[in-house]
Each structure stands twice: as C-alpha cells, then as structure tokens.
Amino acid sequence: MYICSMYSSELIKGTLKTIVLNLxxxxxxxxxxxxxxxxxxxxxxxxxxxxxxxxxxxHSLEKSGELETEKEYLGKRVRKYYxxxxxxxxxxxxxxxxxxxxxxxxxxxxxxxxxLGNA
Amino acid sequence: xxxxxxEEVIFIDHDLAARGIVLEELRDNLIDHIxxxxxxxxxMEEDFYKCYERVLPQFFKxxxxxxxxxxxxxxxFKNFYxxxxxxxxxGISTVFLILVGAILKSLHLPGAAVTFLLGGFTFAFMxxxxxxxIKLKDDESTTDKVVFSFxxxxxxxxxVGVIFKIMHWPYAxxxxxxxxxxxxxxxxxxxFFTRIRRPEIKFNTIVNSVLMIAFGGIxxxxxxxxxxxxxxxxxxxxxxxxxxxxxxLFETNQSLYAAIPASEQANQLKSITSEVNTNLExxxxxLVKNKSTNxxxxxxxxxxxxxxxxNSFVGTLNNASLKSIDDSGLKVIERINTELAMNILARxxxxxxxxxxxxxxxxxxxxQLVAN
Numbered sequence: 001m002y003i004c005s006m007y008s009s010e011l012i013k014g015t016l017k018t019i020v021l022n023l024x025x026x027x028x029x030x031x032x033x034x035x036x037x038x039x040x041x042x043x044x045x046x047x048x049x050x051x052x053x054x055x056x057x058x059h060s061l062e063k064s065g066e067l068e069t070e071k072e073y074l075g076k077r078v079r080k081y082y083x084x085x086x087x088x089x090x091x092x093x094x095x096x097x098x099x100x101x102x103x104x105x106x107x108x109x110x111x112x113x114x115x116l117g118n119a
Numbered sequence: 120x121x122x123x124x125x126e127e128v129i130f131i132d133h134d135l136a137a138r139g140i141v142l143e144e145l146r147d148n149l150i151d152h153i154x155x156x157x158x159x160x161x162x163m164e165e166d167f168y169k170c171y172e173r174v175l176p177q178f179f180k181x182x183x184x185x186x187x188x189x190x191x192x193x194x195x196f197k198n199f200y201x202x203x204x205x206x207x208x209x210g211i212s213t214v215f216l217i218l219v220g221a222i223l224k225s226l227h228l229p230g231a232a233v234t235f236l237l238g239g240f241t242f243a244f245m246x247x248x249x250x251x252x253i254k255l256k257d258d259e260s261t262t263d264k265v266v267f268s269f270x271x272x273x274x275x276x277x278x279v280g281v282i283f284k285i286m287h288w289p290y291a292x293x294x295x296x297x298x299x300x301x302x303x304x305x306x307x308x309x310x311f312f313t314r315i316r317r318p319e320i321k322f323n324t325i326v327n328s329v330l331m332i333a334f335g336g337i338x339x340x341x342x343x344x345x346x347x348x349x350x351x352x353x354x355x356x357x358x359x360x361x362x363x364x365x366x367x368l369f370e371t372n373q374s375l376y377a378a379i380p381a382s383e384q385a386n387q388l389k390s391i392t393s394e395v396n397t398n399l400e401x402x403x404x405x406l407v408k409n410k411s412t413n414x415x416x417x418x419x420x421x422x423x424x425x426x427x428x429x430n431s432f433v434g435t436l437n438n439a440s441l442k443s444i445d446d447s448g449l450k451v452i453e454r455i456n457t458e459l460a461m462n463i464l465a466r467x468x469x470x471x472x473x474x475x476x477x478x479x480x481x482x483x484x485x486x487q488l489v490a491n
Contacts, residue, residue: 031151032148032151032152033151033152033155033156036152050177050178051149051152051177051178051186052178052179052180052185052186052189053189055145055148055149055152055186055190056186056189056190056192056193057193058148059142059144059145059190059193059194060190060193060194063194074151075124075125075128076125076128076129076132077123077128077147077150077151077154078147078150078151079151080144080147080148080151
C-alpha cells in the first residue's frame with residue numbers, strides 16, 4: 001500500500017512525506033500524477049510511489065498546513081496543484097535534515113562509512 | 120495521445136463513489152490521476168472501459184476503499200496529536216489553577232473562587248472529556264474502553280459536584296454522593312474483575328483498585344462530615360435555654376401590661392412584638408419538623424418585613440435601652456445548619472422579650488414616680 005519499489009516498503013515507509021515535501025520544494029507546483037512520475041524518473045524506477053499512499057499523505061499534509069492547493073478545471077476534471085506553504089518550506093528542510101542525520105547515524109551504526117567506522 | 124471525455128470522467132466519478140471514495144477532494148485527485156494514466160499509458164485503440172478496469176487495481180491491494188480509510192486515518196491521526204497537546208495544556212492549567220486557588224483560599228485573598236472554578240471546569244470539561252476520546256481511540260479492547268470511559272464520566276460528576284459545593288450551588292451533594300457511591304460500589308469492582316485475569320496487569324489492577332477504594336471511602340467520609348453529636352446537642356440545649364427564658368419574660372411582660380396605664384405606644388409594642396414572635400415560632404416549628412433549613416424559603420421574607428416594622432417602631436420610642444434587632448443572621452439562615460439557625464432565632468426572640476420588658480419596666484417606674 002505504501003511505496004512500491006525495489007526496496008522493502010518497511011525500509012522507506014517513513015520517508016514518503018520527506019520525498020513529497022522536498023520534491024515540491026524543488027519543483028514548486030505539482031499535481032499527483034506528476035509527483036509519482038517525477039519520483040519514478042529521478043530514481044530510475046527504483047522507487048515508485050503508489051496512489052494509495054500518495055493521496056492520503058497529500059491530504060494529511062494539506063490539513064496540517066504544510067501544503068496549499070490550487071484547482072484547475074479541465075472540462076469535468078479537476079486537477080489539484082500542490083505547493084508548499086511557508087510552514088511547509090520549513091518542515092521540508094527539517095525533514096531532509098532529519099533524514100540526512102539519520103542516514104549518517106545508520107552508516108556509522110552499520111559500519112558502512114570507512115571514514116567513520118572500522119571497515 | 121488519447122483524451123478522456125467528459126462522459127468518461129462522469130463514469131469514473133460515479134464508479135469511485137460506488138466503490139467507497141466519499142471524500143470529494145480525494146475523488147477529484149483520483150479521477151485526474153486515472154485520466155492521466157489512461158491518456159499517457161494506453162493506446163488509442165484500447166477500449167476505455169477495459170483500460171479503466173486494467174488501471175484501477177494498481178490503486179489498491181484488496182479494495183479501493185483502502186485509500187479512503189488510509190486518508191481518514193491520517194487526518195484523524197493529526198487531530199489525535201492536537202488533542203493530546205490540548206489535553207496536556209489543560210492538565211497543566213488545571214494543576215496550576217487549583218494550586219493557586221487553594222493558596223488564595225487558605226490565605227483568604229480575593230480571586231480564590233474564580234481561580235478554583237476555572238481550574239475545576241478545565242479539569243471536568245476539557246481534560247477529562249479529551250482523555251475519554253483519546254482512551255477510546257487508544258485502547259484496543261472494547262471492554263477497557265467502556266470501563267475506562269465510565270470511570271472518567273464518574274470522575275467528571277464528582278469534580279463538578281466538588282465545584283458546586285465550593286460555590287454553594289444546588290445539587291452539589293447529589294452529584295458528589297451519587298458519583299462517589301457509583302464509583303466505589305460499581306466502577307471499582309468492574310475495573311477489578313475485567314482486568315484481574317490478565318497476568319501482565321494483575322499487580323497494577325490490585326494496587327489501583329485498593330487506591331480507588333481508599334479514595335472513594337475518604338471522599339465519602341469527607342462529604343458526610345458535619346458537626347459532632349456532642350456539638351449539636353449543646354447547640355440544641357442552648358436554644359432551649361434561650362427560648363425558655365424568653366418565654367418566661369413574655370409571661371412576666373403580660374402581667375406588666377396590666378400594671379401600667381393604657382397607652383397607644385404600649386398597645387402598638389404589644390401587637391408588633393406578638394406578630395414578630397408568631398413568625399419566629401412558626402419558623403422554629405418548621406425547623407423542628409423538617410430538621411433542615413430548606414423549608415424556610417417562604418417564612419424568611421415575612422419575618423424580615425415584620426422585623427423592619429418592629430425596628431422602625433422601636434426607633435420612634437426614643438428609648439436608648441431598647442435595641443434594634445440585628446437581622447443579618449436571618450439573611451443567611453437558609454445556608455446554615457439547623458442548630459445554628461435555631462440559635463439565631465432564639466437570640467432574636469430573646470432580644471424581643473428583653474426590649475418589651477425594658478419598655479414595660481420603664482413605664483412601671485414612671486408610674487410609681489408620678490404616684491410618689
């Protein structure tokens with residue numbers, strides 16, 4: 001249900017918000033399908049966000065004030081473009097910093113970095 | 120690239136709604152997403168409906184409603200954290216307000232009642248209700264949810280009862296008594312028997328049950344605290360002593376009326392004293408009958424009116440030895456206990472008899488002086 005990829009869903013379960021927020025920080029304005037395609041392209045298909053995970057997350061981020069939306073009508077279709085709010089900009093930076101720090105710690109913990117560990 | 124027509128969009132909209140996507144905003148997202156996939160990832164030759172049937176399963180594992188449920192959960196999860204934050208803030212505010220209220224109350228400083236009241240209301244109407252909601256979401260077992268919520272509702276009733284008691288508002292005793300009795304006699308056994316068989320929480324269950332029984336017992340005995348029997352007996356004895364003396368004086372006064380020359384003032388005093396005394400005796404009768412000050416509502420205004428007339432009349436007599444009767448005790452008579460109320464009435468009665476006696480005594484002396 002969460003993220004379909006070559007990695008186990010448990011491994012990257014907690015990173016979806018960070019991915020979406022950071023992508024919007026870089027791209028500015030995006031709609032749902034565009035987000036899934038962009039992630040797929042950037043990771044060469046290694047990470048594919050499923051719709052079942054993306055939309056609940058987008059709604060939750062919108063409700064908490066991280067994102068704002070803009071509607072565009074294409075005939076009977078409604079396309080919702082998502083952009084970061086000021087609060088969202090801050091959260092995006094915080095989330096990226098948090099994840100970076102986490103990855104550094106994991107590297108150290110698992111002895112993956114020759115400069116930090118014994119490997 | 121193919122284009123999804125408006126009719127096809129309407130079809131998708133209806134189908135998604137039928138599959139349980141009730142949130143319109145979410146449905147709009149999904150419609151656009153499905154349309155994008157169909158437009159970008161299908162050929163012009165492929166039938167729309169077949170293509171739709173092929174694309175849709177990638178949105179879920181078992182059924183489409185999963186997205187709706189997941190969205191609901193995430194949105195509620197957000198509220199959950201906000202509620203926890205509010206609960207923490209209201210908890211801290213309750214502790215602060217009640218502590219400050221207690222300090223102000225013990226030092227007899229102004230603002231104690233307001234602070235207490237705010238603290239109590241924050242506890243009963245913010246902290247406890249949010250705690251119930253959080254517990255309802257948190258606990259996995261339905262029995263635990265029901266039992267815990269029941270306990271918190273009783274805690275609310277007791278807390279409101281205590282606030283009412285401090286503020287001297289009606290129904291305080293009813294709330295406190297019923298809350299405490301139900302809590303101790305029903306909730307604690309319920310809590311104990313629904314948890315005792317679970318080994319992992321057995322010890323906590325025993326400790327908590329003992330603490331709650333102790334709390335209930337202490338609360339009950341505190342609610343029931345009144346004056347001791349010995350004190351009540353002394354107060355009653357005091358009342359009868361004052362009452363008997365007053366009666367003795369009234370009897371003597373009747374003889375004195377015959378010994379003085381008839382006058383308008385004497386007649387008026389006799390009549391107004393008798394009126395006030397009748398009202399007093401009526402109230403004493405009610406107190407003895409009801410053993411409570413609750414039934415005095417109708418009698419107090421009558422007595423106050425008669426007393427006002429009496430005090431005005433006494434003022435016109437220009438006799439420094441006659442004292443106006445203080446009615447401040449009567450104003451609060453409905454809020455005090457029976458024994459104290461009877462003493463206040465006896466004091467008024469005694470002053471009434473003494474005033475009459477002084478007036479008549481003076482008249483007798485004047486008469487003798489004139490005769491000599």
